[in-house]
Amino acid sequence: MRKLPILICSLVFNSACAGPDGDALARLRALGAASQCRQATDCRTVPVGVRACGGPASYLAVATADEAAALELARRHAAQRREEMARTPEPPSTCEMIRDPGAQCVAGRCVAGNTALPSE
Template sequence: MRTLLLSLIMACTACTTDASAPPERQPSPPATQPAPTPAPAPGAATGSTLEQIRAMIGSAACTGPSQCRTLPVGARACGGPEAYLPYSTANLNEPALRALAERYKGERQAQNQASGMVSDCRFIPDPGAVCRAGTCQLGNGESPAS
């Protein structure tokens, strides 16, 4: 009887773990303050697009709050951006920056679809951007006082 019970427990354990199955994808953390890259960029084309976006933003120098904006970047599997980057409208071609961001979004959407990526479907609010110490930085999501 004990042998039968032990065999049954081992059989159930074998059914619940499948060593050949790929590991589950973990949802990406909310990215209101992006890391060095807001999302993993496995493809060279995607990485170069994000690098172009960051190069175009540069230091995001500002002299006042009206120059600071946020740029939604990437695409989460459930929709919405992966992160926001602060930028300054001073000395920047804003339509070109937005076009690059759209290209990057399309690349990330294609990667998500091809890989079967899933996410937690949590809404990431735009944190806004503020001018601090002469640089546009992500805010806390509240409208800055004018």
């Protein structure tokens, strides 16, 4: 029965330790999912995460109105990932370069890549 209070305390402690940066990726994804647009110029891509040899792990499409907030969240997430990678004995990713897919406005939403074209 003593395990339950310890578990609850550790969960509270871990969430408190995560601080405002702990949920940066979730907040960034939510910002991207809520990005609305009327045309492609209303959208931008933001680099997300880091790779072992540098560069972002991926890109996320966001509305230009949310670009500054998205860049700050992406910066926080990248710093967190660098710390995690420094504690890991082996690099968790390859050294391949990920190209910026660009952003499009599709059905009123900002999306990464040229998804407006049909796939073959």
